[in-house]
Amino acid sequence: xxxxxxxxxxxxxxxxxxxxxxxxxxxxxxxxxxxxxxxxxxxxxxxxxxxxxxxxxxxxxxxxxxxxxxxxxxxxxxxxxxxxxxxxxxxxxxxxxxxxxxxxxxxxxxxxxxxxxxxxxxxxxxxxxxxxxxxxxxxxxxxxxxxxxxxxxxxxxxxxxxxxxxxxxxxxxxxxxxxxxxxxxxxxxxxxxxxxxxxxxxxxxxxxxxxxxxxxxxxxxxxxxxxxxxxxxxxxxxxxxxxxxxxxxxxxxxxxxxxxxxxxxxxxxxxxxxxxxxxxxxxxxxxxxxxxxxxxxxxxxxxxxxxxxxxxxxxxxxxxxxxxxxxxxxxxxxxxxxxxxxxxxxxxxxxxxxxxxxxxxxxxxxxxxxxxxxxxxxxxxxxx
Ligand SMILES: [Zn+2]
Numbered sequence: 001x002x003x004x005x006x007x008x009x010x011x012x013x014x015x016x017x018x019x020x021x022x023x024x025x026x027x028x029x030x031x032x033x034x035x036x037x038x039x040x041x042x043x044x045x046x047x048x049x050x051x052x053x054x055x056x057x058x059x060x061x062x063x064x065x066x067x068x069x070x071x072x073x074x075x076x077x078x079x080x081x082x083x084x085x086x087x088x089x090x091x092x093x094x095x096x097x098x099x100x101x102x103x104x105x106x107x108x109x110x111x112x113x114x115x116x117x118x119x120x121x122x123x124x125x126x127x128x129x130x131x132x133x134x135x136x137x138x139x140x141x142x143x144x145x146x147x148x149x150x151x152x153x154x155x156x157x158x159x160x161x162x163x164x165x166x167x168x169x170x171x172x173x174x175x176x177x178x179x180x181x182x183x184x185x186x187x188x189x190x191x192x193x194x195x196x197x198x199x200x201x202x203x204x205x206x207x208x209x210x211x212x213x214x215x216x217x218x219x220x221x222x223x224x225x226x227x228x229x230x231x232x233x234x235x236x237x238x239x240x241x242x243x244x245x246x247x248x249x250x251x252x253x254x255x256x257x258x259x260x261x262x263x264x265x266x267x268x269x270x271x272x273x274x275x276x277x278x279x280x281x282x283x284x285x286x287x288x289x290x291x292x293x294x295x296x297x298x299x300x301x302x303x304x305x306x307x308x309x310x311x312x313x314x315x316x317x318x319x320x321x322x323x324x325x326x327x328x329x330x331x332x333x334x335x336x337x338x339x340x341x342x343x344x345x346x347x348x349x350x351x352x353x354x355x356x357x358x359x360x361x362x363x364x365x366x367x368x369x370x371x372x373x374x375x376x377x378x379x380x381x382x383x384x
Contacts, residue, residue: 001301002136005151007128014124015140015147019098021059026068027095028056033072034093046073060101061120067102100141110134115151144229158304161260166356168263169250169296170315170348171289176243177250177296178349178371181257182357185346185371188250193242197288200235204228247295255303262300263356264293265312265348308356315351316344346371 009015029049036044049069058065075092082089107118115131117138126140128149135151142148170178176190207228214221254262300307317325319335320342326335328344335341342350 001155001157001298002152003155003298003302005135005153007131007149007151009128009147009149011142011145011147015126016098018060018101018119018126018140019142019147022064022068022101023097023099025053025056025058025060025065026072026099027097029053029069029072030093030095033076034091037091043076046070049073059119059123061103061107061118063104063107064101064119067104068099071100071102098142100139102140103138105136108134108138144233145226146233155302157301160304160306161258163258163260165257165259166261166263166353167254167257167259168265168310168349168353168356170265170312170352171292172316172345172348173285175345176246176288176292178345179250179253180346180349180353181259182353185343185349186253187345187371187373188246189373190242190246193239193246196235196238196242200232200239203231203235207231243292243295247292247299250296251299251303251305254300254305259305261306261308262296263352264296264307264309265315265352266309310352310356312348312352315355316348318347318351320347320350320354343371 032049032052033044036042046069049072050066053065053069054062056065072092079089079091103117109116109118110131110133113130113132115128115134115138117126117128119125126149128151131151133153136154137152139150139152140147141150165181167179167181170180172178174190174194175187176193177188179186179188207224211221211224211228214224297307314325317327319326319333319338319340321340322335322338324335324337326333328334328347331344333340333342333344333347
């Protein structure tokens with residue numbers, strides 16, 4: 001399993017040149033493969049393209065050049081896969097001016113806390129400071145005015161446990177995580193996370209509106225762009241930090257409870273319990289759910305816990321005791337058919353748990369403890 005650590009670096013001429021060289025190399029691969037297919041009606045193999053690239057003098061490490069072919073042939077492979085079921089699929093054809101740069105293990109050295117990324121003999125290497133371990137590979141990409149270096153480490157994964165204890169997770173708009181372990185519901189409070197996200201959207205919209213009033217690419221337009229990027233970067237870091245703290249705390253609780261499986265409500269379908277005013281609003285939430293689900297998944301993997309997903313259709317509207325469907329109308333979910341009453345935020349997690357245990361429509365709920373709240377705070381940490 002791989003984990004990634006990302007470092008941000010200032011945009012410099014040197015890094016621009018590397019991204020440009022990579023763009024040239026990648027575009028060459030794209031055009032070579034496509035041209036051959038068009039003229040001779042066959043697809044070149046990755047091996048032959050890499051052989052061809054060996055004689056090319058792009059200002060990059062030889063392995064970084066080969067990595068451009070790796071990337072293109074990976075997307076070509078998924079095109080072949082998609083083509084089986086969709087005859088309209090097109091092979092990847094984008095020939096970007098700038099492209100990500102990948103350093104493989106042989107181009108990476110670690111010396112006195114400095115990570116040295118070689119760009120081939122006689123060329124200036126890239127040096128990253130404060131790195132304590134040598135990564136398996138490094139990737140440089142450009143985002144919002146800065147270069148980022150993703151340091152990718154391969155880590156050992158502990159063997160999966162088998163305790164028979166399951167915890168379900170419901171991700172909601174109000175709370176990022178509500179979990180249920182068969183007895184108790186735990187609410188991981190997301191008020192702070194939600195307020196940062198709302199603030200971020202407001203700020204983004206206000207910058208965009210201001211920029212619309214300026215002439216595009218004018219001096220004041222660029223000034224606003226720079227300020228916008230800076231603010232959004234800062235808020236994104238805060239969001240990421242909050243998401244890490246909440247998911248880490250959740251995983252620690254699962255470890256303490258000796259859970260061997262986490263069930264996450266499947267996000268692919270449209271959630272039934274949220275009225276979306278705009279399509280984009282829905283997208284935004286799905287994106288936020290996916291980020292939380294990703295973090296839970298990889299942290300669970302590192303803790304030796306299985307993660308499975310379960311369709312969450314109707315889970316927030318169904319009575320966990322009798323299966324009757326009804327929308328909750330206030331803070332409490334109350335079923336008129338069987339008189340089941342519970343805090344509405346816990347109902348989704350209980351239903352997901354019941355679904356995976358094969359207990360739907362079974363009167364399992366008897367005496368439920370009131371939801372237990374975990375408040376997010378800045379000092380919440382993994383060992384809490
Ligand atoms: Zn009921």
